[in-house]
Amino acid sequence: MVVSSALMIWKGMMVVTGSDSPVVVVLSGSMEPAFYRGDLLLLTNDLEDPVRVGDITVFKVEGREIPIVHRVIKVHEKSSDDTKILTKGDNNQVDDRGLYAPGQLWLSRSDVVGRTKGLLPYVGMVTIIMNDYPKLKYAVLAFLGLFVLLHKEN
Amino acid sequence: MHNLLSRANSLLAFTLWVMAAVTAACFLSTVFLDYTVSNHLEVNDIKIRNVRDYATDDKQADLATLAFNLKVDFSRLFNWNVKQLFVYLVAEYKSAENAVNQVVIWDRIVERSERVVMDEIGVKTKYYFLDDGAHLLKHDNVTFVLRYNVIPNAGYLRLVQSTNQLVVPFPTTYTTTRRS
Numbered sequence: 001m002v003v004s005s006a007l008m009i010w011k012g013m014m015v016v017t018g019s020d021s022p023v024v025v026v027l028s029g030s031m032e033p034a035f036y037r038g039d040l041l042l043l044t045n046d047l048e049d050p051v052r053v054g055d056i057t058v059f060k061v062e063g064r065e066i067p068i069v070h071r072v073i074k075v076h077e078k079s080s081d082d083t084k085i086l087t088k089g090d091n092n093q094v095d096d097r098g099l100y101a102p103g104q105l106w107l108s109r110s111d112v113v114g115r116t117k118g119l120l121p122y123v124g125m126v127t128i129i130m131n132d133y134p135k136l137k138y139a140v141l142a143f144l145g146l147f148v149l150l151h152k153e154n
Numbered sequence: 155m156h157n158l159l160s161r162a163n164s165l166l167a168f169t170l171w172v173m174a175a176v177t178a179a180c181f182l183s184t185v186f187l188d189y190t191v192s193n194h195l196e197v198n199d200i201k202i203r204n205v206r207d208y209a210t211d212d213k214q215a216d217l218a219t220l221a222f223n224l225k226v227d228f229s230r231l232f233n234w235n236v237k238q239l240f241v242y243l244v245a246e247y248k249s250a251e252n253a254v255n256q257v258v259i260w261d262r263i264v265e266r267s268e269r270v271v272m273d274e275i276g277v278k279t280k281y282y283f284l285d286d287g288a289h290l291l292k293h294d295n296v297t298f299v300l301r302y303n304v305i306p307n308a309g310y311l312r313l314v315q316s317t318n319q320l321v322v323p324f325p326t327t328y329t330t331t332r333r334s
Contacts, residue, residue, distance in 0.1 A: 076286040077254040
């Protein structure tokens with residue numbers, strides 16, 4: 001029941017926001033002091049709405065598992081599907097060309113998987129702790145499992 | 155029935171409820187406010203050079219240098235749900251190649267505790283104002299706009315455009331001397 005409603009909410013959010021992953025957890029400090037590690041970001045990915053400078057985009061780079069959350073500082077747009085985008089982390093000294101795939105100088109619209117629209121502080125800390133201490137994750141799961149099995153209905 | 159575990163559980167659940175409610179109230183109390191401010195902007199001393207650029211298709215691009223004066227008062231914007239402003243100055247123009255060009259030439263993080271009245275004189279560009287090709291020379295419609303991103307403690311990340319904008323004609327000849 002809980003699992004299926006969580007899945008429903010997730011899929012529903014995917015439909016509403018148009019983004020494959022409507023929420024992300026901030027993992028690095030490159031956007032400080034706007035976003036800290038553990039903040040939860042709410043994303044949309046409206047393809048009708050063009051990417052403009054100042055947007056905080058979430059983009060994927062070939063060869064990197066984890067998407068990056070950085071701000072757009074340059075846009076050269078020939079047409080809506082032929083766009084050169086350059087990004088930079090607010091807290092970084094240089095733009096992101098060093099983070100892109102080797103030889104890649106610009107992002108295109110299809111690299112952008114979402115744009116940050118909302119912020120919830122600290123909520124993502126749980127997942128960071130779980131990832132940093134996998135043993136804790138199993139302990140919590142085991143505890144919850146035991147609780148469900150052993151819990152007496154009052 | 156009222157053992158330690160169930161008491162701890164209900165305490166935690168109630169704490170989380172209250173925190174969620176306060177966060178929602180914080181968001182709702184500030185989301186409908188007006189965040190627009192006006193500014194005073196002047197752009198001087200525009201020079202254009204034609205330089206080699208590895209990121210442009212034809213490896214040759216127009217680079218503009220300039221200095222600007224900017225006066226803005228952001229004090230009004232800082233309510234309890236504003237953590238930080240990200241202020242940036244954008245140059246926008248059309249060119250023969252691109253329907254939209256937007257280049258951020260300067261930005262600044264404005265935190266709560268910092269001075270919130272900006273009065274900058276003779277600031278040079280923080281990032282290279284480099285075109286995607288050689289279209290800046292004789293360009294008569296480059297628009298400078300001040301925009302900012304209001305970053306809340308929790309809630310909606312708002313992008314705001316300051317009310318004034320500035321259109322400046324660009325020089326008609328290249329500068330060939332070295333950058334000063």
